[in-house]
Amino acid sequence: MDWNGKRVLVTGGAGQIGSHLVARLAAAGADVSVADNLWRGHRENLAPGGVPAIDLDSRLHVVDLTDPAACDIVTRDCDVVYHLADVVAGINYVFGNQFSLFNTNLRIDANMLQAAVANRVPQYVYVGTACSYPTDRQMDVSEGTPLFREEEAYPAQPESSYGWSKLMGEYHAELAMNEGLMEVGLLRFHNVYGPHCEMSPAKSQVIPSLLRKALRYPLEPFDVWGSGRQRRAFVYVSDAVDALVAVVERGMNRGVIQIGPDYSTSIREIAEEVVRVSGKNIRIHFDTSRPEGDLDRAADYAKARELLDWAPRVSIAQGLAQTYAWCAAQLGEPQKQARRA
Numbered sequence: 011m012d013w014n015g016k017r018v019l020v021t022g023g024a025g026q027i028g029s030h031l032v033a034r035l036a037a038a039g040a041d042v043s044v045a046d047n048l049w050r051g052h053r054e055n056l057a058p059g060g061v062p063a064i065d066l067d068s069r070l071h072v073v074d075l076t077d078p079a080a081c082d083i084v085t086r087d088c089d090v091v092y093h094l095a096d097v098v099a100g101i102n103y104v105f106g107n108q109f110s111l112f113n114t115n116l117r118i119d120a121n122m123l124q125a126a127v128a129n130r131v132p133q134y135v136y137v138g139t140a141c142s143y144p145t146d147r148q149m150d151v152s153e154g155t156p157l158f159r160e161e162e163a164y165p166a167q168p169e170s171s172y173g174w175s176k177l178m179g180e181y182h183a184e185l186a187m188n189e190g191l192m193e194v195g196l197l198r199f200h201n202v203y204g205p206h207c208e209m210s211p212a213k214s215q216v217i218p219s220l221l222r223k224a225l226r227y228p229l230e231p232f233d234v235w236g237s238g239r240q241r242r243a244f245v246y247v248s249d250a251v252d253a254l255v256a257v258v259e260r261g262m263n264r265g266v267i268q269i270g271p272d273y274s275t276s277i278r279e280i281a282e283e284v285v286r287v288s289g290k291n292i293r294i295h296f297d298t299s300r301p302e303g304d305l306d307r308a309a310d311y312a313k314a315r316e317l318l319d320w321a322p323r324v325s326i327a328q329g330l331a332q333t334y335a336w337c338a339a340q341l342g343e344p345q346k347q348a349r350r351a
């Protein structure tokens with residue numbers, strides 16, 4: 011597909027995944043705009059190495075998408091809308107803010123969809139999450155890692171209001187697709203990580219949190235929340251962006267397509283790899299008084315392979331090393347030479 015001159019809006023474009031998508035599309039010649047209130051996103055993510063991927067004065071709209079009027083303005087004259095903006099954060103934030111998170115995400119998603127339909131946006135992409143899968147199955151590891159297929163999100167029983175809000179976002183966008191109001195692309199991501207991640211203690215997810223602790227060690231203890239036995243299917247951000255580009259090119263109106271590897275990695279393994287990459291002599295402490303969430307999950311990504319020619323390409327070791335280097339530069343910490351495996 012020729013992206014040259016396409017008018018693309020990326021909501022949440024200053025965030026982790028969105029900022030990499032913006033850079034990819036701008037490099038392909040698209041005319042990319044961003045709508046983001048910078049709640050967790052950062053302007054600097056749109057200018058990696060100090061070089062802006064887009065004209066930040068005219069193409070970055072710092073707006074709150076819980077405001078319907080803002081959604082109306084940013085969705086005018088778009089060929090493609092990637093709607094990635096939502097409240098996303100670590101387990102502590104999610105479980106401590108169940109009502110406000112659900113309320114905010116439902117409003118953002120409904121406002122954006124309604125505005126896109128009203129402004130006749132031809133192509134709309136929504137991104138769901140593996141957190142929407144039923145919690146009972148994610149807790150049942152009697153037969154090994156639960157390998158989810160797309161349709162297994164129902165009967166619905168997500169663990170948190172975050173998972174519920176994102177499932178409602180998928181469902182809402184599916185209704186627009188079914189009624190032919192627009193072409194809709196639906197991706198459901200497992201745990202995405204990479205550079206441009208949020209590292210703050212209040213809002214960070216597990217990998218950025220462990221990277222921060224390793225970089226600051228021993229000023230900050232290297233505490234891992236839970237037993238470390240909980241497992242997730244991690245997706246490096248460039249693999250996530252591959253899927254986002256491919257869904258517009260080949261995966262519109264095909265229902266939900268799940269994006270994630272067909273194996274999981276324990277948080278203990280992640281912690282040990284982070285310590286290895288850091289090259290530091292770090293003592294890992296498992297804090298079992300802290301929540302650890304669902305036990306295990308991974309993706310049967312046959313649909314992504316078939317429709318999008320998608321497969322995970324970046325290994326955990328490569329991805330963690332690249333993310334560690336980025337985090338180290340952000341925190342201004344000198345890196346020790348990482349030990350080789």
Ligand SMILES: NC(=O)c1ccc[n+]([C@@H]2O[C@H](COP(=O)([O-])OP(=O)(O)OC[C@H]3O[C@@H](n4cnc5c(N)ncnc54)[C@H](O)[C@@H]3O)[C@@H](O)[C@H]2O)c1
Nearest residue numbers: 022025026027046047049050051075095096139199201202
């Ligand atoms: N990171 C993951 O592991 C993961 C997994 C599955 C799905 N997703 C989904 O992918 C999308 C992007 O996630 P991410 O990891 O890049 O998170 P992120 O937090 O880095 O990006 C989300 C962006 O939305 C913005 N935002 C939040 N509230 C807003 C509001 N009211 N108005 C305008 N902007 C607002 C934030 O400032 C942020 O830049 C989200 O929809 C998320 O649910 C992420």
